[in-house]
Amino acid sequence: MKVEALRLVIRSARKFINVGSLSRLWNLVKNFHPAEIANLMDHLISRERLILINTLYERDKDKAAEVLSELDPEDAASILENLPIDQIADIMQITPSDDVAPILELLPEEMKDAVLAAMAQKTTEEVMELLDHEQETAGRIMSPNFYALNENTNVSDTITAMQLESDVESAFYLYVIDDQDHLQGVVSLRQLLFSRPNTPLKNIMTRDVISVHTETDQEEVARQVADYNLVAIPVVDSEGKLSGVITVDDIIDVIDKEATEDIYKMLSLDTTDRIQDSPFTSIKKRLPFLLFSLLTASVAPLVVKYFEGTIQDFVTLAVFMPLVAALGGIAGNQTIAIMVREIAIGQTEWISARKALFKELLVGIGNGLVLGVIVGVASYAIYGNLYLGLVLGVAVIINLFVAALIGTLIPFFLRLLKLDPALGSVNLLTMFTDSIGLLTFLGLATFFLAYLK
């Protein structure tokens, strides 16, 4: 939907909701794709969302379920929280279980249990099984509904069987299993189309199937799907039995989410922070990071405090403090960005860590020399103080070297601590570049103080 159209739809929807014209609301949205209704939801406030979902639920339960599937689990959960248990269960029952699991786990514990108890047994079991797996693993995001047939089934029986199954998520591959449910191969619909009716699947299947384990990290799953250009990937358990399938639309969600998470973690933001959150919620989410920043930002003042005497003697040093600190921070951010992102997209394993460090140090020295000379010469030209120029120039060169060193090490160091390589990295870097930069600058200045004045 174009922005203008969306604007109009939002305005109309809000009007209909607020005057209670629910049948006009229904007429407005009934032909929209669920993704479009979800997009509309993003622009409504909680009360309006609740009315819209109730309107959908009363006219077309499937549509309500589809819209909830399209929403972020956080948004879906916050809407559902306000509905009676039996209505939640009723909607969740017709929602694919891989979309139900992430929503349910965001509901208050008691409510979750009540909903699970109220749902049909088959769905409950499927959802419980997904929830049994660790968060952010293949087992958690897979769909337990998939086409899988025994390797001895022939093509014509396969086609008949597929016609009977209608509630399976958009299937592009048919997985082939043996008598013990072990994944044996895969058949594309295209191969089915072009094979003789009495051929058993095992004769036409591709045996070399790329699969992941239930406990594989979702980021790794996304990498496999992206590298091998798949539209779905089967998930097997520790015994090699087929447990589920992850389709590419879920992979896109993972990639989007992980990319956002990289940015958010680098810049000290909670990964669940959303633009639609209330100011109070966002304050609560951001404060812990800011309090941590308060600690990291308190190191540089300690350094400066040590040199108070020097600054008192030659106050021009205070003028250049922000410059030395800022240049180190910016150069270090460049290094951090490239390291975090290349670790994320799997380009850099520990394998090349030393190579990367060596390269970044050379870049730091090279750029440091250029910036240091410019800053040194410019300050000399302005202040006519040769030693000031020298101290400043050398401090900038050293700080860019430090920025490269620390910028490369932080992501690897965080990973060594089993933390996300991006987590608060920009923040940590600033602590080092601010304090080491100022230490170098003010330290050199103290040493040459007699010449500076």
Place this chain on the structure above:
Amino acid sequence: MKVEALRLVIRSARKFINVGSLSRLWNLVKNFHPAEIANLMDHLISRERLILINTLYERDKDKAAEVLSELDPEDAASILENLPIDQIADIMQITPSDDVAPILELLPEEMKDAVLAAMAQKTTEEVMELLDHEQETAGRIMSPNFYALNENTNVSDTITAMQLESDVESAFYLYVIDDQDHLQGVVSLRQLLFSRPNTPLKNIMTRDVISVHTETDQEEVARQVADYNLVAIPVVDSEGKLSGVITVDDIIDVIDKEATEDIYKMLSLDTTDRIQDSPFTSIKKRLPFLLFSLLTASVAPLVVKYFEGTIQDFVTLAVFMPLVAALGGIAGNQTIAIMVREIAIGQTEWISARKALFKELLVGIGNGLVLGVIVGVASYAIYGNLYLGLVLGVAVIINLFVAALIGTLIPFFLRLLKLDPALGSVNLLTMFTDSIGLLTFLGLATFFLAYLK
């Protein structure tokens, strides 16, 4: 491939290359998936890459072409540059044209023209047509090879026709066109499988096809595919004629690339900067941003220079300068991160800009109050100077408000200038938070100087 296995493969490949055992090199890689060979390439230096691609080319041209398709266009182009024209043309001819176009345009102009002239006419035309479209549009990334049949074709003729076509990219949908090539509908392979042989396509096709225009931005295309959970999206020209198809694997590349670009642009990094680039290349790519940073970082010193007298009178102010600046920067980064990312994933249109600004300002004031009080009280406790505590606390509160204001406005302002909303945003923000933060802090201190000392 696991890290340990990859490490071993890299070591063996390098050994075989360096001692010239090319048949052992071939035996090592011949059963690898092209994506795995591409991954191996990432860990080799130029000379080794060239030998590997030549080895592949001599034994199995298709494999060489597939590996080149899997590489980043930049890497593929830098390898091809060293090959003779007829060999480049020979490989490019068997590479899908949507992968050829981005590689060719990175070659030197003369070389590109020579390769285009040496390729088979059909391929040349396809590639030239793609290159006719703007970069980063649907028309540039689409594949001109797709299944499309006339709406009057019946199911059995369709199946026969599809069996004859083998060089089409993995097709999951069959597009249906009228006599003038206008896109009319879509048929899934599943529908074909379950329909009677003599039914014409127009009776079974879905008419409501989601499509994009050749000039649609690739980010918008990615958004559509993600929102509507598609595995392929058709591209039509201005007359509604079907021009190409974009498959989900290309969309994943777009999403990955755009996410990396967001991070790189925010942190002032060239989007083509790679960990494998030589130090000299990276220096050249990063210097322009650093020189720009030198300008933005020179604003704060001007502010401080204005207050030299105040600092001379009360040098403790210099101690707290880095703290005021850092807190503003970090809080502002949080706002920038959320704005850039939510604009990127399409959550925020101009529609909600005012709402977002209002919210961020409230968050800025809230967090500012908490941090300001902590900083004020702590400095009072340490220095026993009530006015220092007050000045510092108020400066932090004001700077967090400014950070929220500037952090929200920068992305929208950059977009207003038709620039990327992320471009250098963290850098620009720091300029404002450093200088306005220090202006507030030192300004207040000057005003209360009599009480401070």
